[in-house]
Each structure stands twice: as C-alpha cells, then as structure tokens.
Amino acid sequence: MLIVMKHKLDCQILFTSSRLHLKNGTIQPMKKELPKAYEPGKYEPDILKLWQKANSFAPQKNAKGKPFSIIMPPPNANGSLHAGHLMFVVEDIATRYARMQGRPALWLPGTDHAGIETQVVYERELQKQGKSRFDLGQEKFYDEVWEFVEKHKGGILTQFQSMGFSADYSKLKYTLDEDVVEIVYDTFDKLHKDGHVYRGNRIVNWCSSCNSAFPDIELDHVERKDAMYTIDYGSIKIATTRPETIFADSAVAVNPNDKRYKDLIGKTATIPLINREIPIIADNLVDPKSGSGALKVTPAHDFNDYEIGLRHQLPEISVIDTEGKMINVPEEFAGLEVETARRLVIEALETAGKLVKVTPLTHAVAIHDRCKTVIEPLISEQWFLRIKDLNKPVIAAIESEKVVFYPKRFKKIALDWLAQEHDWCISRQNWWGIRIPVYYKTSNDPQKDTYIIAKNETEAESYYGKGNYRAETDIFDTWFSSGQWPFATLMSTGDFDTFFPTTLMGTARDILHKWVTRMIMFSLYRTGDVPFRDVYLWGLVTDEHGQKLSKSKGNYDDPMEITKEFGTDALRLALSIGITPGNDGKLSLEKIKGYRNFCNKLWNVARYTTAKLPDDFVLGDVKLETPADHWLVGRLNSAITSVTKNIEAYRYSEAGQTVYSLLWDDLADKYIEYSKSDLNPTMLAYGLDTVLRLLHPFAPFVTEAIWQQLWTNSNLITEHWPKVIHKPSTAEAKKFELQIIDILASKQKEADKVMAAKLQKELAAKQNLLQLIQAKLQNEAFVVNAPKDLVEGERAKEEHTKHEITQLEAKLARIKKTT
C-alpha cells in the first residue's frame, strides 16, 4: 500500500506562497498561473532559506540508519569559488542521498589557511605598498595575514551554499583553529617520541624566492634550452650543465666497468680556475654513455651527487646560498646570481683554455609549482619525517581494501607511490602557517643548542628549567596539518565517536599523493583506523576543448554567473552526467543549457500534473487502471532500482542519465501523452512524486521548488528515498505486461519487414557497386595507366564495400531469423 501525502491543494498553495515569498512580499500566483518557464533565480534563494530555517543540513536527529559522513576538502579561506570546487557536487549528491535514506548524514565543512598560497597573495599586496615581509618581521607578518584572511573569510561559504552544498555550516572548522592546532602539535610530539621525526642537515629542494625548502612533490618540471659544457679537469674531461658549481666539486666519478677510465680510478683530477685536486672514484650510479662518462661530484648541489658523497664520505662544499647567490668561490664570482656566475665562469674557462666544447641541450629544469622559481638543490637543516615505517600500515590498509578507491586504478597508483616515497621534509621557512612547536635552549655554542618539543616557552621551561630559549621559526608543511584534517575536525566538533571513520572522501585526483595517502597515514597512526572507507577521485573540469578553465585564458565564466543565468541545478546536472570518476570532465554552455531545458521540462510536467488534479485531490493508494499505468509503474520501479544501485556504486553519471530519461522519455513523452486520452490522476501524481525524489540529490532546487507547490507540507530534502511498489507479482500485472509485450512485438515485426525490404534493396545496390569497382580493377589499362593513388583509392573502396556487404547480410540474416 502506498500513501504518499494527503492535502488539499488550494490550502497548500496559499501556505507555500507565504513561506516561499515572505521576504519580498510577492504572492505566488494560483496553480494555473504558474509561469510557463522555471525561473531558477526566483526560487533558489528562498529554497536555501527554507532549508536553513529547518536546519536540514545538520544530521537529522530522528535518523536511525548507519551514520554517514564526509569531511569536505577545505577550500582556501581567503579564496572564492572556482572550477576546482565544482566537483564538490559529488559530495553533495552522496550526502543528500544518505539523508534521504534516513541516515544521520554529516558533511563537515572547513576552510584552509592555505600556507604558501595565501602568503604569496599577501606578499603581493605588500609589494604594492613597496614593502616585503622582511620589513614586517615574522610575527607582525603573521598577524597581518591573519587579519587579511579574517576579512575575506566566509565569501566562499556563501557561494558553496548557493551551489546547494548541504554541509553543516554550523560546525565549520578552520585549519588554524586552536583545537585543531593542538591536535597537530600532539601528533608531532608523539611522532617525535616514537622516533619518526628527525632534524637533519640534508640536501633539499630550495626555492630562493620563497626562501624555503620543498619536497619533490611540490615541484614542476619545465623544458629548457641549455648547453652542455665539456671542461678539462687535467687528467680527465667532464661534461656538465652546471659549470658554476665546479668550485663545489669534491670528486670525479666514473663507472667501475668503464674501460676508458679504469686506470684513472684512485688518481686525481684538477678543478680548473682554482687548481684544486680531487680524487677520481668509481661509482655504479655513473652512466658511461651519458656525457663524457665522467661525472663531477657536487654533493652539496645535486641529489645524486649527494648520495655518491655519502657513499664515499666526500666533503660537502656549498657554493650557493639560500638567496641563490654564489659563496665560497673566487672573489670575482662571489655574490653573483647563479645564472650570471655561470656565464662568467664559462668565459673564464674559455680564457684559461679549459673549455673543450659546448653542445646545445634541451633538458627539464625543476621549478617550484607555486612561484615557478628554479629550484636549487642545497644543503640545509630541516625537519624530516621517517616515512617508511609509517607507510607500512597504509600499504596494508589499501591492499586489504579497508580503503577502497573509485575508480579502482588509483589503488595501484597509490601503492606504487607509497612504496617508493622518500623521507618527507615537513619544515618550511615560510611565515604563514603553524609554527613547529620546538624551543631551543641557547648556549654559548649554537651548535650545541638543545631542543625540546613544547607548545610554548613555559612548557619548555618545565623540562629544562629557566634559561634563554629561542623559538623555532620554521612552520609545518601545510599537508602535515591537513593530513590530520579528518580526525582533527571530528575530534574538535565532538562527532568523532559517531562519524569516524568517515564514509567517503571525495577530492581531486592530483592530490592523491600529497593528501589522500597522508590522511590515511596520520589517521592510522593516531586513531588506529582509516580516515574514510571510500575515496572518490575526480579529474579536472575543463572547457569543451579540454583546456583548463582559467580567467587569463578567457574560457572561464564565473560559476556564479552561470547559475544566475541557467540555474544552479543545470550546472549541477552538467557536472554529474557525462562525467565519470577519475577522468577530466568537459563543461560547455551548450551542455548546461541542455540541463536548464531539462529542469524546465520537469517544471512543466509538474504544471500539467497539478492542473489535472481535482481540487479535492487526495493522493492515497495508487491503483493501476490503464495499461499505461502498468507500464509506467514498471518503468518507475526499474528506475528506482537502477538509480539506487548506481548511486551506491558512485556511478552518478549513469544514475542521473536514468532519471533524465525516466522524466523526459517515459513520464513526459509517453505517459503524459497517453494520459491526455485516458487519465489516472493518482498515477500521474505518483510518477511525479517518484521522479522528484530520485532527482533531488542531483537537482535539489527545482525539485524542492516544485515539492513546495504540491500536496505535501514536508521538505523534500528530508523526505525518504522512493521505494519500489506494485512488484509485478500479481496476476493482473502480468496480464498487462504480456499485453504490452504483444503490442510491442507485433509493431516490431512490422518494422522488421519494412527494414528487411530496405536492407535487401541496399544490399543489391552495394553488390552492384562492388561489381563495378571490381570490373574497373580488372581492367589492365586502368591499373597500369591511372595515377597510383586513384588505383589505391579504388582498392580501398572495394575493401570497404565488401565489409559493408557482409554487415548488411548479417543484419538481414538476423532480421529474417526473428520474422
């Protein structure tokens, strides 16, 4: 038995009007004067208010099902909605679906202080005033950025709400919230106690513009035209692209199996210009085929050389400082920028007759992904996380599918990365972020300063007594803190016990390594459990040509402008249908327009339906009266089953497509047309009811706007998910089904007959054509005299026609079998 809702329509409309349009005082016209076209802008703000007033985004108190939760990837607190946030629609669909399933559903939103990104933005502001962060000092700079972010904070959340993102905004967290930072500090302390953290003087990627170290994963590579210089080292000739670093050489390495240099191993080479003698050593890392087969070893300025240096205990001589200037070099080069120094060193080498040859070379240069400055490897004191042991449980959890990736292929990609990840440099020399909670007790000899993990100086003193303390100035890599986001947020909102581990993490596939794997790592380390069960990774949203959306390219319309013109639902549908997990999704105005039309179709189905309902309409038990009723209920049932199944498997494109076709093809084009001659209002109402429910997670605004004009006094957002009714088990239903099958079959037969005749004709024509071609090709005069490509063309045509004939014959055979 199905009882949907009972209400008198007229009363409902008055009620709805006052609710929807209270603020601007406009009165919703009566049902028959509803506008012909759905105007999203007229309804969306009110619908949003309706949901907010009902507190519908918070987990429903009476919900009894299994808790459902998503932690929102925190957007930059300081930013505004951009293409990168659009796919959050995926998380909203999941949340709305879970809510309708009767589960307590929490989508927890948060904002990110966005370390370097925001620092760069604010430094640009300072630049406009002719200042740099160094004029302010670390503390003042931090305070000013804090103020700056506070001022802009919130804009993005308003935009998220207007996208219909049904996150629980009352629980909003910020990455610099005190309680979150506290948890990050505890993690660091624990990691340190367990021996996973160390401070070391090691080679790092240095960005001289940001004045900070960065891990490999935050680098990009660009192709650059350069030259390779072969330099005379006395006993041996060496090829290099970095002649300015010859002063930092501590050895020359050759491959032990390289016959050319076998006798030189153990002897020395001489660095030109400074005439320093360095040993010639053997190391397997050297590729005999590369360059001259001899490698100058510069442990302080090259990652491979650093490794070789460690193996052979070579001295590490630094010749480039953190500003990117030359140091510890002959006076004429000291203080120069790297590029300038290179030019002058080459000139000097040439003058000294030590430059053997110059060959042009195109190679990839590492740059910092944020500021695009060329990265300089150099030795610096940093904090590192020993990653190998920490990653072991992560690998186990992914292998045993305690965390499941959608699409599946990312499982392997994540595992491959985890197995080879190097120790993670977690310190940054930036100023906007969470300061590493370390104090140094100063002594006369700075080399002998001892450090203590402490949140503040008082805490430090409780360990080492009164004295002079120096606070660590380095801050954490943003990913170090955001890696703890899932449990840190839930712990601080008090929802940990109910909602952890979370159900789903949806995020962009390009932060799989930086973020997803590290969340799993931190979570397993701190809580013993994975942070989420499922990971949905989406690709880039691009324009219709696959170009990244960007304002400078001019192919980017502000999403807010799009929604204003076509409606939020149209944009949301364009983002959910035809875009599959893991792949880039193309967005075009045409596509959005199409879904705007779809929303309008739905609107008009609702107009038609309400117009057909009698004034005293009561929707109760749905009785199947006409053959079309039986047909429709079958369509509805299979749509409910299929949409449910597809949403649960995160196949939103399939699910959306199914509802689309259910509304347009089945309900609108067929059932409504049929109903014009044989009307069953109850069935019509039931059809609309089901479509609205199924569509709500995808297009929340239009469905709710319609719902508010119907016979119900509830809100669709917290309504239940539709259930299959009238399973075709009754004899009556089967009878009608058979009838319909019969009708369809006889129609099919007729169509087949027509088709067969048509195919026969086509086949004859093709056979004729083939004969003509073959005759031509058998004509020797043609084959010999005609231009070659003409003959080739004929041959291709022959092949093609043959293929077509086989296809036609096969088709014909199939049709004949059925008739």
Added chain:
RNA sequence: GGGUGAUUAGCUCAGUUGGCUAGAGCGUCUCGUUUACACCGAGGAUGUCGGGGGUUCGAGUCCCUCAUCACCCACCA
C-alpha cells in the same frame, strides 16, 4: 625509462561483472505552433566502437601488439 588513462555518430561523451540488433545530449534533415513545456513535439539520416592479431558460442567490453593524444612518477652529467 616506468606507469595510467583516452581513442565509440559532425561535436561532447555514456556504455558496471563479456550478451549490443552499439546509446545520450548537442548539431543536422523532414514535418508539426491543438491550453504542460518552442527552454516544445513527431519522424529520419549519420558508427570497419583507433589499426592489426588472439581467447570465446558470443568482444566496444578480456589478452597481445602497434599508432596517436593526455596525464602521473622517476631521471636528465
């Protein structure tokens, strides 16, 4: 160098464990303005599912191979 994805109608893309007589939207052609909707309806055309090989009763789907494009990782003296 290692890996992943894509290649399906003019365009943009779906196609889950092999069952497909290959779909959708847009575009195109023909016809149609009768009060749900022209942000519309009815009907039509268009496909060697990148090439080649294989497994199978059956392949768009699985395997091998080649090609092109995109991306990721590593390296680049």
